[in-house]
Amino acid sequence: MPSTSVLCPACGHAIGRGVVSPLAVDTPPAPSVSASAANVPTALLTPGLRADGSREYGGFGIRVAAAVVDDVLLLVPLYLLYRSFGLYALPAALIGWLYFPIMESSGAQATVGKIAFGLIVTDTAYRRISFGRAVGRHFAKILSALVIYLGYVMVAITPTKRGLHDYVAGTLVLRV
Numbered sequence: 001m002p003s004t005s006v007l008c009p010a011c012g013h014a015i016g017r018g019v020v021s022p023l024a025v026d027t028p029p030a031p032s033v034s035a036s037a038a039n040v041p042t043a044l045l046t047p048g049l050r051a052d053g054s055r056e057y058g059g060f061g062i063r064v065a066a067a068v069v070d071d072v073l074l075l076v077p078l079y080l081l082y083r084s085f086g087l088y089a090l091p092a093a094l095i096g097w098l099y100f101p102i103m104e105s106s107g108a109q110a111t112v113g114k115i116a117f118g119l120i121v122t123d124t125a126y127r128r129i130s131f132g133r134a135v136g137r138h139f140a141k142i143l144s145a146l147v148i149y150l151g152y153v154m155v156a157i158t159p160t161k162r163g164l165h166d167y168v169a170g171t172l173v174l175r176v
Helices: 033-037 060-085 089-104 112-116 131-157 164-169
Strands: 119-123 171-175
Touching: 060 089, 060 112, 060 119, 060 131, 089 131, 112 119, 119 131, 131 164, 164 171
Parallel strands: none
Antiparallel strands: 119 171
C-alpha cells in the first residue's frame, strides 16, 4: 500500500496520513496532520527518527552491552535465591520469562539494560509491542542461539540491525 494512500484498497476505509505498512521498515512514516498542525517536530513523536528522516537502529555492540547489564541485574537475585534456598532452575526460568516481556511491552519499551543505552523495542510500524509479542520475541531468542548464535550475528549484518528473534516477532530495536 503506498504511504500516500488515503483509503484502504481492500476495504475502502479512510486510513489518513502517517500510517505505515508494517513491511515498510526502512521508510519513515509521513508526519501526521495533528503533528504538523501543532508544529511538533516529527522526531519527537516517532522514536528512533533522525532529523533527516532516517532511522537509527540499535546495533550489535550496544545491544550486547545492554544484554550484559540485564544479565548482571538478573544474576544477583538468582544467586541470592540459590545461596539461600538452593533454588535455581525454576526461579531463573520464571524471572527471565517475566522480566523481558514485561519490560519490553511496558511504557518504557525496554529492559533496564536497553534503557541505560538508550534503546527501545518497537514493532515494524514503530509502535509499542504487546505482552504477547514480547513473550514471542523472548522465546524466539532460543532460535537465535541455535547454530552457534547466528541469529544474534544477524544483528551485525542486516541493514535494519535485526536478529532472527526480531524477524520472527516482527520487532525492531531503535536508538532514542
